Amino acid sequence: MDNSNQNFVLAALILTCTVACSSPAQTDGNTPNLIGIWTGENNTYSDKKGYRTWIKTVEITEQKGRLFKGNFAFSTGIKNFSGVIYPDNTSFTWVGVDSKGYNHGRIHGADRISSCYVESGEEATVGCVELTKKK
Numbered sequence: 001m002d003n004s005n006q007n008f009v010l011a012a013l014i015l016t017c018t019v020a021c022s023s024p025a026q027t028d029g030n031t032p033n034l035i036g037i038w039t040g041e042n043n044t045y046s047d048k049k050g051y052r053t054w055i056k057t058v059e060i061t062e063q064k065g066r067l068f069k070g071n072f073a074f075s076t077g078i079k080n081f082s083g084v085i086y087p088d089n090t091s092f093t094w095v096g097v098d099s100k101g102y103n104h105g106r107i108h109g110a111d112r113i114s115s116c117y118v119e120s121g122e123e124a125t126v127g128c129v130e131l132t133k134k135k
Contacts, residue, residue, distance in 0.1 A: 030089055032107050034060045034068050037134040044117070044127030056129050058115075068094075101125065111135075 042056035060070035066085040071078050081103070083094030092105045094115075101119025108114065116128040 031066055031085060032089055032110070033063060034085070034092075034107075034113070035063050036060060038113065038131035039134060040129045040131040042127060042129040044125055046123065046125040048123060056131070058131060
């Protein structure tokens, strides 16, 4: 993705966050709480690495309204991310500072979410994981 496309996507995410965070639904008490440790089997594909499956653990460490942040272990270390829950209280997106792609997710219940990663370009990768909250 070239810089103009990255800037457009970043601007769209900021606009979405601004709208989502100023939505009256934010203060109605219905925004799901994602804080916790989530685990599940991650399945990915890329031309460079082929098909891969591993157990992914995601920790969401902080949430303020619709905004949240966290981290997960990756083959090259720990990845930090920040995200937003959309006003439908079902959809979310998270991005990492050093990532080239985006995680788009759905909230299926208090203890179950799913997330799919997409990245275009030379290292194009796709993958999804069903995550269950540890108790």
